[in-house]
Amino acid sequence: MKMMPIYAATAAVLLSTTAMAQTAAPTGTMGATTSATAATGMAPTFVTRQMADQHMASNLIGSAVRGPADENLGDINDLLIDRSGNVAAVVIGVGGFLGIGEKDVAVPFQSVEVTRVDGKDRLVLRKTKDELKNAPTFTEADKAPASTGSVNTNRPATPPATR
Known part of the structure; x- marks a missing residue:
């Protein structure tokens, strides 16, 4: 049995979380949340369990x-x-x-x-x-050669010109 590809499941979760933010209380799609979060109607601040369509x-x-x-x-x-x-x-x-x-x-x-x-x-x-x-x-990114246009974060900043 083939399961739905993970990107389709991710899109469904992302779309459902947008809708949840507009409702009074979140449902169980993100896992159980604290009662304070459910009471305020705010987005959940903690995820308490992995759902079947999520991977570690x-x-x-x-x-x-x-x-x-x-x-x-x-x-x-x-x-x-x-x-x-x-x-x-x-x-x-x-x-x-x-x-x-x-x-x-x-x-x-x-x-x-x-x-x-x-x-x-x-x-x-x-x-x-x-x-x-x-x-x-x-x-x-931090191993890319400078010729690729990447930023070299190890180079010291150039001091401002003195007048």
Whole structure:
């Protein structure tokens, strides 16, 4: 049985939380909230339980990513999260052996099918090993060369000109 892709579930949760902020009391979509929060009608400040359509980052990082033919494509090394808290991309370590010669490739989170099978997350990416090996290497912002237009935060600020 295939579960709904995680991005559709995330969109449904985000849309429902917008509607909840306009109602008198939040429902259980974010988990149980304190009675003070429910009484004020404000957005919940604490989430007390994981919902069935949510996945823990700690369970995803290190998980094997499988291809359409059930071959191992690599492991999730990290998640790229935007300021809004959305997972923008999954960083997958591909190639190499025992971490030597491995490179990081980032794919949009929506392209990874995440299902839960027997209590474990199963991740499938509709790409081949060759496509991932030939994909561009993902580089973190603080490790990017200066020629890419990234900001070098380690450089001291230029003092203002004296008159």
